[in-house]
Amino acid sequence: MNRSARPAFGTLLFFAIAFALSLYFTFAAVQGDFGLFRRAEIVAESQDLRVQLAAVRAEVAQMENLTKRLSDDYLDLDLLDERARDVLGMVRADEIVIR
Numbered sequence: 001m002n003r004s005a006r007p008a009f010g011t012l013l014f015f016a017i018a019f020a021l022s023l024y025f026t027f028a029a030v031q032g033d034f035g036l037f038r039r040a041e042i043v044a045e046s047q048d049l050r051v052q053l054a055a056v057r058a059e060v061a062q063m064e065n066l067t068k069r070l071s072d073d074y075l076d077l078d079l080l081d082e083r084a085r086d087v088l089g090m091v092r093a094d095e096i097v098i099r
Contacts, residue, residue: 030036069076070083084090091097 028035032038066079068074069079085092
């Protein structure tokens with residue numbers, strides 16, 4: 001008759017295991033490999049990569065423009081003169097060099 005006064009050991013063990021499992025899954029959901037903190041890191045990293053992609057695309061567009069301006073179909077003589085003098089390290093007689 002005294003048995004009904006205190007909870008059974010099995011019931012207490014069940015709730016202890018359930019509590020431990022809930023703590024584990026909560027921790028994994030927040031800080032695990034696929035948790036909320038990792039998701040925030042991935043979102044921030046993807047934004048940084050988008051900014052880098054935009055910069056690289058702008059650089060590619062600039063290089064395509066320069067390549068087109070030096071192609072056989074469309075030759076920009078001023079650009080050709082500038083690049084040749086830059087590569088050869090030469091200046092014209094009417095230019096002043098400031099170092």
